[in-house]
Amino acid sequence: MRWWWWLPLLLFAGFLGVATYQLTQPKDDLVPSAMVGKPLPEFDLRAAAEGMPGVSTADFRDGKPRLLNIWASWCLPCIAEAPQLERLKQEGAEIVGIAIRDRPEDVAAFLARHGNPYTRIGGDDLSQVQLAIGSSGVPETFVIDGRGVIRYQHIGDIRAEHVPILLEKLQEAGE
Amino acid sequence: MSLARLRLIRDPRESGDRVRHLRSAWKATSAFAAMALFLIGLLAPQLAAQQSLPPAPYAYRQLEDPAKEAEAQALMETLRCLTCQSQSIADSDAAMAGDMRHQVRTRIAAGETPEAIRAWLVERYGDYVSYAPVVSETTWPLFAVPLLLAAGAGAILWRRLRRAR
Amino acid sequence: MIAELGLAALWLAAALAALQLYAGAMALRPGGEGVAALVRPAAVIQGIACAFAFLVLLWLFAITDLSVKLVAANSHSAKPMIFKLAGAWGNHEGSMLLWVAVMALSGALIALVERRLPEKTMLATLAAQAFVGLGFYAFLIVSSNPFERLPQPPIEGLGLNPLLQDIGLALHPPTLYFGYVGLSVAFSFAVGALLTRQVTPEFARVMRPWVLGAWVFLTLGITAGSYWAYYELGWGGWWFWDPVENASLMPWLAATALLHSASVLAARDALRAWTIMLGVVAFSMSMLGTFLVRSGILTSVHAFAVDPERGSFILVLLTLYIGGALALFALRAGTVSEGQRFAVTSREGALVFNNVMLSAILGIVLLGTLYPLLTEAFDVRVSVGPPYFNAVGAIFVIPMLLVMAVGPLLRWRRDSMERVHRPLILIGAIMLVALIGALALDETGVLPLLGLAIAVGLAVASFLPLRGRRLTRVPLAVWGMVVAHFGLAVALFGMASESAFSEERLAAVAAGGTAQVGPWEVTLSDVLPAAGPNWTAIEGHLLASYAGGDPIELDPQSRSFWAPPQETTESALATRWNGQLYAVVGSEAGAGRWQLRLWWKPFVTFIWYGGMLVALGGALALIGRVIDDLRRRAVRARIAQRRGEEPV
Numbered sequence: 001m002r003w004w005w006w007l008p009l010l011l012f013a014g015f016l017g018v019a020t021y022q023l024t025q026p027k028d029d030l031v032p033s034a035m036v037g038k039p040l041p042e043f044d045l046r047a048a049a050e051g052m053p054g055v056s057t058a059d060f061r062d063g064k065p066r067l068l069n070i071w072a073s074w075c076l077p078c079i080a081e082a083p084q085l086e087r088l089k090q091e092g093a094e095i096v097g098i099a100i101r102d103r104p105e106d107v108a109a110f111l112a113r114h115g116n117p118y119t120r121i122g123g124d125d126l127s128q129v130q131l132a133i134g135s136s137g138v139p140e141t142f143v144i145d146g147r148g149v150i151r152y153q154h155i156g157d158i159r160a161e162h163v164p165i166l167l168e169k170l171q172e173a174g175e
Numbered sequence: 176m177s178l179a180r181l182r183l184i185r186d187p188r189e190s191g192d193r194v195r196h197l198r199s200a201w202k203a204t205s206a207f208a209a210m211a212l213f214l215i216g217l218l219a220p221q222l223a224a225q226q227s228l229p230p231a232p233y234a235y236r237q238l239e240d241p242a243k244e245a246e247a248q249a250l251m252e253t254l255r256c257l258t259c260q261s262q263s264i265a266d267s268d269a270a271m272a273g274d275m276r277h278q279v280r281t282r283i284a285a286g287e288t289p290e291a292i293r294a295w296l297v298e299r300y301g302d303y304v305s306y307a308p309v310v311s312e313t314t315w316p317l318f319a320v321p322l323l324l325a326a327g328a329g330a331i332l333w334r335r336l337r338r339a340r
Numbered sequence: 341m342i343a344e345l346g347l348a349a350l351w352l353a354a355a356l357a358a359l360q361l362y363a364g365a366m367a368l369r370p371g372g373e374g375v376a377a378l379v380r381p382a383a384v385i386q387g388i389a390c391a392f393a394f395l396v397l398l399w400l401f402a403i404t405d406l407s408v409k410l411v412a413a414n415s416h417s418a419k420p421m422i423f424k425l426a427g428a429w430g431n432h433e434g435s436m437l438l439w440v441a442v443m444a445l446s447g448a449l450i451a452l453v454e455r456r457l458p459e460k461t462m463l464a465t466l467a468a469q470a471f472v473g474l475g476f477y478a479f480l481i482v483s484s485n486p487f488e489r490l491p492q493p494p495i496e497g498l499g500l501n502p503l504l505q506d507i508g509l510a511l512h513p514p515t516l517y518f519g520y521v522g523l524s525v526a527f528s529f530a531v532g533a534l535l536t537r538q539v540t541p542e543f544a545r546v547m548r549p550w551v552l553g554a555w556v557f558l559t560l561g562i563t564a565g566s567y568w569a570y571y572e573l574g575w576g577g578w579w580f581w582d583p584v585e586n587a588s589l590m591p592w593l594a595a596t597a598l599l600h601s602a603s604v605l606a607a608r609d610a611l612r613a614w615t616i617m618l619g620v621v622a623f624s625m626s627m628l629g630t631f632l633v634r635s636g637i638l639t640s641v642h643a644f645a646v647d648p649e650r651g652s653f654i655l656v657l658l659t660l661y662i663g664g665a666l667a668l669f670a671l672r673a674g675t676v677s678e679g680q681r682f683a684v685t686s687r688e689g690a691l692v693f694n695n696v697m698l699s700a701i702l703g704i705v706l707l708g709t710l711y712p713l714l715t716e717a718f719d720v721r722v723s724v725g726p727p728y729f730n731a732v733g734a735i736f737v738i739p740m741l742l743v744m745a746v747g748p749l750l751r752w753r754r755d756s757m758e759r760v761h762r763p764l765i766l767i768g769a770i771m772l773v774a775l776i777g778a779l780a781l782d783e784t785g786v787l788p789l790l791g792l793a794i795a796v797g798l799a800v801a802s803f804l805p806l807r808g809r810r811l812t813r814v815p816l817a818v819w820g821m822v823v824a825h826f827g828l829a830v831a832l833f834g835m836a837s838e839s840a841f842s843e844e845r846l847a848a849v850a851a852g853g854t855a856q857v858g859p860w861e862v863t864l865s866d867v868l869p870a871a872g873p874n875w876t877a878i879e880g881h882l883l884a885s886y887a888g889g890d891p892i893e894l895d896p897q898s899r900s901f902w903a904p905p906q907e908t909t910e911s912a913l914a915t916r917w918n919g920q921l922y923a924v925v926g927s928e929a930g931a932g933r934w935q936l937r938l939w940w941k942p943f944v945t946f947i948w949y950g951g952m953l954v955a956l957g958g959a960l961a962l963i964g965r966v967i968d969d970l971r972r973r974a975v976r977a978r979i980a981q982r983r984g985e986e987p988v
Binding site: 236248266303305335 | 573574575576577580582583692693696697699700703704707708711715718720721722723724725726727728732735736844845846848907909926927929930935937
């Protein structure tokens, strides 16, 4: 008997191992940003809604950590997370918004209806900033420290259980 | 079906699903696609809002210079649409794929090389965004195994054919 | 009561499969001959019972019995009959039942007619077949019961998705299942031959029609699926190296290799262990494909539609079938000698070369498909796509195609290059001319250029085996080979031409405006709303004229279905002998203009014509082989009668 007769069985066993492991894992389709730990890229976005300032990289370099929320008025999970953003704001978090492919009137209508937790909202009409920070959808929330470095990324809508995590990350970013 | 699973599908429209579900339909050869479509169907009525801006200028427009357009096209075919399932940005109707096409075309027009653009995206999204794996710490087996296969094929042929003489 | 009857038939089939397995296994032992007589009848009745269960399911769908869960979830009383019936296999449970029913019928057919192999090998084969069937029965009865009742029947069914109400989609799954069943029969024969150490040319001849049949169905399935993706997706792509596409390609590659190695074994009694191995691998690939698609482990679009239990169940079956067969192979392969020797320059030599290349290609597709799964276990996500598969695959595909042009010209056992030097020079010259011609036409990539050159050379070479022969005397199996090889050349030509010469035009056009693509001039005359039973659409009316000729009207649509809400692109195609114009109407582009996407794809249709020719070649070979077998059987029966014995 030659050893290589066992090779196919060995390879098959390897496949079985990986497949079994993966079956037990929850399937996650999230594409994490590789920009976590790196400084925000340079950008300067127009104001997305009347009466609110726009957003630029410089706004993040004043020593205060912030949440950067990527959202859009046409995005339904964003409605779901609106109350949680409100809670974060009440807990003292400063939230900067970037609205993806959005019209000022739609943004204003959304804020009127679901509340406005933001201090600034930039309009990213071509997803340029979204691509530059490695975000792959809406909504996503980044924790940015006082020097403008990305410290944490939350993918998907924020639920009640994520609020303490985000507050903790925000605090870590302030230390 | 758990909510945790559903949560991961963020916004179906965002993901260019029209294409993705169709494709899965024939591929899944029936059941699963039918089921998936059905589930998406349950979700979708609430998600009927319209995306409010028209597509980016160069999402559906070619560059004037045919050589540059060809360069951009070749690159786009090898970049993964991040909100779709296994489609390149060159064949997806997802809004984000359109914005990525716009990025690629304007950067190529500005004289950037395709490989620089790919590197820029890989820096942001990791190897996942590129369909053309390069030899790296995580991908070397993709290239080592074919070499082994070639060596193995050579060895088998050599043994057989030499013995046959 | 009808649904319960179906379930009872399924239980009966399962019990008979258990009996068939037990009796078959007993009969292999010394002194176990007593129960051997049970095996064949058990296989026949099992086939009938299981087919009956499937007919019951068809009936339930035909009358739309909404008290059955599966019918309520997948059908609707107002659907056309053809789609009601298609609904029976348009879902997980029904498709598994169809699969196992066809498999049980195949087992019954073998049990009834196959008498060429030693009886012990046949019993072992039928036992293996019962073992495979038993796993499927357990799967159906335990976790995927198609006959499950609802406590409260709904008033109306949920309906089959409108997108799946397409005749192509209705026929596509059965095509693949027939292919998988053929490979499962080949698998059982391989296990049977291994168990009784009877790996003989006769075994290869008995197995070959099943492999051929499977191969024809798989070829048709892949060809049709590719065309469907092409016209339905709206971007003109016909192959994406997507995991699930690869899952359908891998069994085909293995079946192709198996087909050729079985030919060597049948004709020359060589490559015994190799053929057995391929028999196991080919069925493994169809099970693996089923697992990948149904577990949702790779393409997440299925992930939330799939009960994880199903994936686990298929994985268990995979472990039992393939793990068992591979272990048996490892233990027994040493006792199967490799058989007859042959020279390098011989038909066998060429076939061995191509077998090794095909296996390497299979290895690469397998690796590229599964690799992301492996890295994800370490939380690293990578993408393996067309650039990888095309470039790495080409390393093995090109030598394979070159040898494929030469192989059929060589004689079995021993030949010399001098004898075939003239056709070789001819093929080489044609390829060179084609290469220079393609170079002059357009600047394009290296691979499409080589593809064009090889395709032209291969097309001519595929007919050379007929030279100097009386065409009416050429056996059908040889015609099959010629047609299939020619078909591959045609498909290759289409692929290379599509990737080398396609032209794309994206344009925002107002009514009355025109856009140019290649030799076509396309005028948008109007964009109007359109409506169907469950969709609304905008429909573009285009007038396309080829090189200034008479305009053809094209009406591409962008459809929105409302139940469930879904958008689809209905592309419009203008087909000429030398290619297709592919037109899509997209969204409004402002100022009364509409987005048009136009492609001129020279010779793209050759891809699918080629695929159909390959399948036709396989079918010709299959018919030829079956006729030969029947003739031989008749001759044997006559001899036996003349001797005054019972006909065998």
